[in-house]
Amino acid sequence: MNDFAFKIGTVNGTGSASANALIMQAIFRMGIPVSGKNVFPSNIQGLPTWYEIRVNGKGYTARAAHFDLVVALNPATYARDVAEIRPAGFLLYDSSWPLDAALAREDVSLLGIPFGRLCGEAFEGDRERQLMRNIAYAGALVAFLAIDMGVVEGMIREQFGRKPALLDSNFKALRLGYDFAKASFPCPLPFHLERMDATADYIIIDGNTAAALGCLFAGATVGAWYPITPATSLMEAFKGLCERYRVDKATGRKRFCILQAEDELAAAGMVVGAGWTGARAFTPTAGPGISLMQEFIGLAYYTEIPAVFFDVQRVGPSTGMPTRTQQGDLFSLAYASHGDTKHIVLFPANPEECFAFAVRAFDLAERFQTPVFVASDLDIGMNDWMCRRLHWDDSYRPDRGKVLGAEELERITRFSRYMGENGDAIAARTLPGVDARGSYFTRGSGHDVHAGYTEDAAAYSEVLARLARKLNQAAEAVPEPVIDRRGAGSSTGIITIGGCDAAVREAVDHLRSDGMDIDYMRIRGFPFGPDVVRFLGEHDRLFVVEQNRDAQLRSMLAIETGKPRDEMTPVLDYGGVPLSAEPIVEAVKGGLRTADSGLRIGQTQSALPGGHPRNPQSLTR
């Protein structure tokens, strides 16, 4: 009861997304914890797409590893869809046509419903037949899973209440699937839903919308962007929110300016220009955009200009797989651009943190006068998450950092842009348009503490050394890690980051219930703060779970803290789909039994020739 997963395989562009969302939301409204993962192609119409829904009364939301039921409606993927059903599971398919040989599996129960034929008879026109076929399979799922029909009908009424024709068609289609299922099969299936009251304090939201809300509440006024999957919906959400909350009612004029740039490089330049001028400005992008933005990131770091970047990570390198998720940009964010640089990076794990960290990012960017990255990913950003209700403290005021106005300038004899007062790592800045006494010349070329051009070793080094101190100081200001110790604390720990959180927490619960003492830490900010360093010191056997090939987080921990790599076993998954708990459990158990310290999920281990340096690859042998 309330613990199963099912998967719907369809063709993209056929309207199945709204039916899938309807099902997920209905389960949520029944008070039952639920999560949905959309696994979709980089395409508009005609390619395979899947929607996975996991129901879990205990509240686990990581991607399911096995499926109790598969709804296979795309002949092109029948074979692989059927293969993913657990033994003794169920297959729901369209029986309008004879069963495909690929679907034969003896240990699976077949549920054939002629959705195509039913909708062909009941509706007119290809498009309506296609759309209603989705609602018909939703109707069948209502019967098979004991979804509350009243809830579903209520949602359809909310959506189409003002369009009677559409309302009628949707109700009719829903009933077609529902009635056929009821009449032909024992309903509900052995696993099904039962009302709970566990979702009252939750909402369903994707991370990009939550991040956009954070930008709105933080007071961001300038957004610059270039459309890119999976970050596009962040700016689109921001635009929608601004049009709702930021338009002067009397004049119809906007208290925001969104610039769609010619490329990500220009978008970064606009953010830097706006940040220099004193606006809270941001850009949402993905890995390819971060690659293009490098020169402005370096400029903002060296000239000390606040700028906020959202990197909704997708699979790289290069174009990679634009609609799949990964955590492959950790290096390219932490040390972005040429020369000696280091940046503040925040790692949200869910939409709730996307909201909170967006606000935090603007505060940190202005306080430390430097670029700040929010490293989200496609899974967090684009999937609908069950997320605790967002809260806002009305006493919040933006941290604008050290900015001198006319009054402060009056009191000082000489304004030196890059000189920290009394040795402070942060120097005060001024904004254009305020006072001529605060004028200075910003340059990405070598500069001294007075912002003057310099080629002098000592004058250059003085500024660069302060920047290093500034970033060290930021380590204490980034969000502290989430740490869950087992009683007095174990010597074994598991470390993770960002969207791996749900799967790793679930894995930790499994491991503990199997009797293993294991401590948990999720890192939420870079540079790593003192709590991270302490945790590393307290554990001599660590597993580092992340979604990239090269164990980037582990390398960063080793580089930044001196923790020996051999004490940190990488657990890596980088195929592009959200992480599940089971493989982590296996990896940790397996890793503890073996002497070597390398493991990966979902790939055959590479057998490199001998004599290689000790890199993550060679550690796996």
Add this chain to the structure above:
Amino acid sequence: MTSISKPPVRHPGLPRNALGLTTRDYEGGMSTLCAGCGHDSITAAIIQAVWELDLPPHRAAKLSGIGCSSKTTAYFMRQSHGFNAVHGRMPAVASGVHAANRELVCIGVSGDGDSLSIGLGQLCHAIRRNVDLLYVLENNGVYGLTKGQFSASADVGSKSKRGEPNVQPPIDPVLLAITLGATFVARGFSGDKKQLVPILKAGLTHRGFALVDVISPCVTFNDHEASTKSYRFTRGHRHELAPVDFIPVTHEIAAAAEPGAPLPVTMHDGSVVRFRAVGEDYDPTNRDAAYAHIRRLQSQGDVVTGLLFIDERAADMHSVNGTVDEPLTGVPYEQLCPGSAALEALQEEYR
């Protein structure tokens, strides 16, 4: 080498503008360019223009990319904020600056390498965006800081200092800008301050993107016999189209309409640009006619200078966006954050 500041010498006899400032008050650091560089003359023209416009220094933002030209923003208006950004990307920075604070007078300085090669895309899109920016393109046909390579504005057949001819066709910023829908397009010559100053003043007053391409000979790498960007060549082939006067808003204007008579164009703030003696075959307010006329003169080998095209009716970036009149940097936070009650209400839609 470090930056050199000029000694604050005061000449009591220097005239003062409405703000009580002399031209010296609009100067910057000492130029480190080669003696005789055209860019320094442009710097002097900019100083003259902003002084005559009574521009309060703190209201200006000086923006540039990388190159000899881009260094010049350090040589004027020391009392203004300046931003020497990255190569070819000044237009993006300017767009951000102007988005954040529309009251700033943005003065951009770029060069032909900065604008027509590495930054061509940024220039084109800033024109399309019609961001309110004076964009001075100091055009000498070569890369000076890297010692004399051809730039994208070098004419076919123009020879380098070492005698190699350029074979690739040039990109003409003026024709490009007119094609892209620029709302203010001019070309000047660093050797003619008298012509340049009123153009710069009109460009600073224009609401939208004002491109002022200035032929600015590089005395070190491109001022030799076989160059088409030399002082000598430019002086010999220059064709000045309809000289303009810039008449600030406070003066009265006498209208005239007959061909050959002065043509006044009223700017958004009431100032007037008056074209003296516009020929019958040329209309600086007609995009197609202006383009055709410039092309015709160019095909005769003329270097056409003057305020070549102006459109005072087009909407600039903020008008298109519908932004509030006050600078976004000045909007109180309370008007930006919807608050907790709105968040609570909104979340009912997420259930």
